[in-house]
Amino acid sequence: xxxxLKRVITLIIALLLISxxxxxxxxxxxxxxxxxKLGTDATPERVAALKEQLGLNKPVIERYFIWLAGAVRGDxxxxxQYSGMSVSSLIGERIGNTALLSLISFLxxxxxxxxxxxxxxxxxxxxxxxxxxxxxxxxxGIPAFFLGLLITYLFSILLSWFKLGQFVWPxxxxxxxxxxxxxxAIAIALPKIAMTVKFLSSSIRSELHKDYVRTAYSKxxxxxGVMYGHVLKNALVPxxxxxxxxxxxxxxxxxxxxxxxxVPGLGTMxxxxxxxxxxxxxxxxxxxxxxxxxxxxxxxxxxxxxIDPRVKL
Numbered sequence: 001x002x003x004x005l006k007r008v009i010t011l012i013i014a015l016l017l018i019s020x021x022x023x024x025x026x027x028x029x030x031x032x033x034x035x036x037k038l039g040t041d042a043t044p045e046r047v048a049a050l051k052e053q054l055g056l057n058k059p060v061i062e063r064y065f066i067w068l069a070g071a072v073r074g075d076x077x078x079x080x081q082y083s084g085m086s087v088s089s090l091i092g093e094r095i096g097n098t099a100l101l102s103l104i105s106f107l108x109x110x111x112x113x114x115x116x117x118x119x120x121x122x123x124x125x126x127x128x129x130x131x132x133x134x135x136x137x138x139x140x141g142i143p144a145f146f147l148g149l150l151i152t153y154l155f156s157i158l159l160s161w162f163k164l165g166q167f168v169w170p171x172x173x174x175x176x177x178x179x180x181x182x183x184x185a186i187a188i189a190l191p192k193i194a195m196t197v198k199f200l201s202s203s204i205r206s207e208l209h210k211d212y213v214r215t216a217y218s219k220x221x222x223x224x225g226v227m228y229g230h231v232l233k234n235a236l237v238p239x240x241x242x243x244x245x246x247x248x249x250x251x252x253x254x255x256x257x258x259x260x261x262x263v264p265g266l267g268t269m270x271x272x273x274x275x276x277x278x279x280x281x282x283x284x285x286x287x288x289x290x291x292x293x294x295x296x297x298x299x300x301x302x303x304x305x306x307i308d309p310r311v312k313l
Contacts, residue, residue, distance in 0.1 A: 004302075007298055007301065008298075011294050011295070011298060014290075014294055015287070015290065015291060015294065016068075018286075018287065018290045019068060019071065019283070019287050020064060022282075022283050022286045022287065023060075023063075023064045023067060023068075023283055024060060024064065026279045026282060026283060027060045027063070027064075027279075028060070067280075067283070071284070071287065074088055075088060076088055076091070076280055076281075076283070076284035077280040078280065079273075079278055079280060079281055080276070080277065080278045080279065080280065080281075081272075081273065081276045081278040081281070082278075087280045087281050087284045088284075090269065090281060091266065091269075091281075091284060091285065091288065093264075094264055094265050094266055094268075094269050095265075095266055095288070096170055097167075097169070097170070097177075097181075097263055097264055097265040097266075098251075098254055098258070098263075098265035098266040098267060100170060100177065100178065100181055101181045101184060101185060101188070101254050101257075101258070101263060101265060102247075102250050102251055102254055104178065104181050104182060104185040105185040105188040105189045105192075105250045105253075105254070106189075106246075106247060106250055108185055108186070108189040108193065109189050109192050109193050109196055109243075109246060109250075110243075112189075112193050113192075113193045113196035113197050113200065114196075114200065116193070116197045117196065117197045117198075117199075117200030117201045117204065118200070118201075118204065118227070118232070120132040120136075120197055120201040121200070121201040121204035121205050121208070122227075132197075132201070133198075135194070136194040136195075136197055136198045137194075137198075139190055139191055139193070139194035140191050140194040140195050140198070141191075142190070142191060143191075144187050144188050144191060144253045144256060144257050145187075145256045145257065145259075145260055147186070147187040147190055147191070148184060148187035148256075148257050148260035148261060149260060151183050151184075151186055151187050152164055152183075152260065152261065155183055156183075161183075162179070162180055162183060164261065164262060165262040166180075167180050167261075167262060167263055167264060168180060169264075180261075180263075181263070183261065184254075184257045184258065184260070184261040184263060187257050187260070187261075188250055188253045188254060188257050189250075192246050192249065192250065195242075195246070196239070196242065196243070196246065199238075199239060199242050200235065200236075200239050203235040203236075203238055203239055204227075204231055204232070204235045206235075207230075207231045207234050207235045208231060212230060213226055213230065213231060216229075216230055240300055240303055241300060243300070244296055244297050244299075244300035247293070247296045248293045248296065251289055251292060251293065252289075254266075254267050255267030255270060255271065259271060266285050266288070266289070269281060269285065270282060270285045270286075273285070
């Protein structure tokens with residue numbers, strides 16, 4: 001309980017530091033949000049009036065604490081680009097699409113990487129191991145956005161399995177939305193599957209050379225019994241940390257892949273907000289992504305203890 005409380009406090013401090021860095025960074029970079037909204041032909045009087053309306057004429061520190069007080073209540077202010085719309089409502093419309101895309105990508109990684117990793121670790125022949133290593137290295141080296149372009153060309157243009165840009169919102173048809181998101185999820189998941197397979201395979205091979213494995217064999221246990229009863233459990237402990245990193249990369253990867261497949265998620269909105277200097281949206285999205293990553297790492301630490309009680313939190 002003491003450790004959990006300590007981790008929660010650390011989580012809060014990390015979020016505060018991230019929020020302060022992001023807010024101050026976007027406040028001091030060159031560019032004028034008011035001028036970007038009004039256009040270069042706007043008069044100085046109109047620009048000054050809009051700055052006062054948006055609160056941009058106040059000191060950075062004062063604006064940060066005003067924004068932070070609202071963010072704690074879930075109020076991230078009003079969007080500069082979409083007049084009259086709150087940042088919270090804009091995020092609420094799109095966060096479900098990004099979450100669903102990330103979930104499908106993670107399920108693909110978990111479902112395929114573990115059995116393939118076990119299969120790879122069981123290969124005793126030099127040719128078999130070399131083949132798996134070559135495949136994983138090639139797959140790991142392909143960027144997600146390039147995979148997205150290949151998948152779009154193959155499945156959308158050649159095979160017509162889906163029509164690019166015709167995304168159906170989950171609220172309208174959940175099944176069709178999931179079907180559409182399978183293709184960008186493949187682009188995100190494939191390199192991560194290769195990475196996880198390589199890591200898990202190496203972890204399993206390392207465990208197979210330990211004394212407890214020889215002891216299990218000497219007691220008459222079968223190879224599968226040793227693998228699934230002892231080795232896999234121990235080999236998964238370091239893999240869980242790696243999976244936590246993978247989750248963070250899934251969220252980061254979705255920012256680019258959403259652009260390729262025209263998915264109206266947080267990534268698409270973030271890129272648009274940056275180009276339009278819509279800083280309240282940018283700050284809110286970055287804070288939400290940071291919160292998600294920190295919470296995932298917190299969950300990973302908790303799962304450690306469930307899988308291996310010997311691990312000291």
